[in-house]
Amino acid sequence: MNALKRPVRHRNGAMATSVLHIPLAGWWAVLKRTWTQVQADNVLLIGAGVAFYFLLALVPALTSLFSVASLLASPDAIRGLLDEVGAILPESTMSLFTDQFERIIVTSQPHSALTLKALLGVLLAFWAAGAGVRAMMTAATLAYREREERPLLRFQLTAFGLTFAALLIGVCAVIAFVAIPVAISVLPFSGMNETLLTIFRWPVIIAAVIVGLSLTYRFAPSRRQAKTKWVTTGAVAAALLWLVGSIVFTTYVERVANYEALHGTLSSIVVLLLWLWFSAVVTIMGAELNAEIEHQTRIDTTVGEDRPMGERGAYVADHVASGTGNARAIEKSASRE
Numbered sequence: 001m002n003a004l005k006r007p008v009r010h011r012n013g014a015m016a017t018s019v020l021h022i023p024l025a026g027w028w029a030v031l032k033r034t035w036t037q038v039q040a041d042n043v044l045l046i047g048a049g050v051a052f053y054f055l056l057a058l059v060p061a062l063t064s065l066f067s068v069a070s071l072l073a074s075p076d077a078i079r080g081l082l083d084e085v086g087a088i089l090p091e092s093t094m095s096l097f098t099d100q101f102e103r104i105i106v107t108s109q110p111h112s113a114l115t116l117k118a119l120l121g122v123l124l125a126f127w128a129a130g131a132g133v134r135a136m137m138t139a140a141t142l143a144y145r146e147r148e149e150r151p152l153l154r155f156q157l158t159a160f161g162l163t164f165a166a167l168l169i170g171v172c173a174v175i176a177f178v179a180i181p182v183a184i185s186v187l188p189f190s191g192m193n194e195t196l197l198t199i200f201r202w203p204v205i206i207a208a209v210i211v212g213l214s215l216t217y218r219f220a221p222s223r224r225q226a227k228t229k230w231v232t233t234g235a236v237a238a239a240l241l242w243l244v245g246s247i248v249f250t251t252y253v254e255r256v257a258n259y260e261a262l263h264g265t266l267s268s269i270v271v272l273l274l275w276l277w278f279s280a281v282v283t284i285m286g287a288e289l290n291a292e293i294e295h296q297t298r299i300d301t302t303v304g305e306d307r308p309m310g311e312r313g314a315y316v317a318d319h320v321a322s323g324t325g326n327a328r329a330i331e332k333s334a335s336r337e
Contacts, residue, residue, distance in 0.1 A: 014320065016297040019233050026296055033292045033321060037143075038285055046139050047281035053135035054276045061129035062100045064167055069174040070104070081174055084201055088246040090253040092268040093275055130163045133220075136283065137162070140220035143287035145315045148222045158219055165215050173208045209239040213283065217290050224302040224313030231290050238286030245278055295321045 013026030022030070069078055082101065086094040137159060141148050150158070213235035218225050253271055295316040300306040302317050312318050 013296050014298055017299050018229050019293060022293070022296060029321065030289070030292045030296050033295070034285070034289050037288050037292065041142055041284075041288070043143075043281055043284050043288065046142065047277050047284055050132065050135045050139050050280035050284070051273060051277035054132040054280065055273055057129040057132035058272075058276075059100065059128075061132075061167075062097065063104060064129065065170045066101050066104045068167065069171055072171065073174050078174060085205070088243060088250060089275065090250045090271050092253075093272045096268060096272060129166075130159045133162045133166070134159045136216060136280070137220040137222075139280070139284050140216065140287045141222045143284055144221040144223055144291045146221055146223045150222050155222075162215060162219060166212055169208050169212050173204055176204045206239055206243065209242065210235045213238050213286060216283065217287055221287070221314075223315070224304075224317070226290070226294060226301050226314070226317070227303055230294055230301045233293060234286035234288075234290035237289055238282050241285075242279060242282045245282060246275070249275060249278060291316045292321070295319065 012029055013022035016022045016026070066078065078101065079098075082094065082098055085097075089097075134155075137155070138148065148155070210232075214228065214231050217231040217234055218228065294301045294314070298309065298320050300309075300312055300317060302312045302314055309318050309320070
């Protein structure tokens with residue numbers, strides 16, 4: 001009898017303890033609901049608002065990142081990192097990044113002055129660059145079907161922590177880009193150094209993006225935190241979509257579209273804003289996907305001890321999506337096992 005009931009119990013992942021236990025039928029339901037919620041939540045419009053705040057936060061964020069990174073790596077190493085990232089971004093957008101970097105590094109000759117600039121830049125970035133983080137926190141809260149209920153101080157401290165984490169991830173990526181060539185140089189494969197650099201550097205970029213997105217999905221929404229395994233899928237999907245989409249967008253801008261003819265001197269800003277909008281939309285879609293994955297199972301997806309539904313402090317964890325099986329039959333089958 002149990003063998004006959006098992007397919008009913010798990011046919012849509014109603015008792016899935018991880019994303020690996022959700023069957024194909026369950027994933028199809030998750031993807032359909034995700035697309036429905038993306039439309040219902042006006043993700044394209046919300047992404048435009050988040051992109052605007054990202055644009056306001058961009059310069060202080062770059063100032064802080066480049067100032068701190070320059071204390072740990074040579075300017076040439078940072079330029080190498082920018083060259084690698086430039087492969088997936090439009091040239092006009094990368095020129096804004098490189099110009100800001102040269103303005104910080106080249107004009108700051110004394111090391112002590114650079115240190116002071118780094119400290120001041122960090123303090124400035126935690127507030128100015130935090131505008132983009134705060135906007136993303138609001139968007140993530142909406143994606144998880146929650147209302148912002150955190151006290152103002154807790155909200156600001158969370159934004160502060162996520163901003164610091166983003167800065168730290170960026171600095172670690174720079175360090176990795178410096179360390180990888182040194183490590184490869186001691187290997188007995190001198191003729192393959194360039195190939196090995198290419199192979200190892202891109203996983204660093206992808207890993208940094210996935211870690212940043214995972215932290216965002218776990219701490220940004222106003223709800224009880226989800227366990228790491230329930231935010232990783234959306235982070236990986238968003239990171240891969242962002243990478244592929246950025247490459248496609250860059251190809252389109254440089255080979256098909258002619259924004260300079262339409263927008264003139266503002267073309268660089270327009271292209272940057274479009275890319276920021278795309279990045280924001282992809283990030284929010286990752287949150288929507290994670291929310292629907294949690295919504296698919298009756299198992300507690302929040303941190304800490306398991307709690308019954310209705311006491312988990314998160315809407316998608318406290319409710320199960322329709323079509324995942326009869327609740328009484330599921331609970332009866334579970335109690336027998």
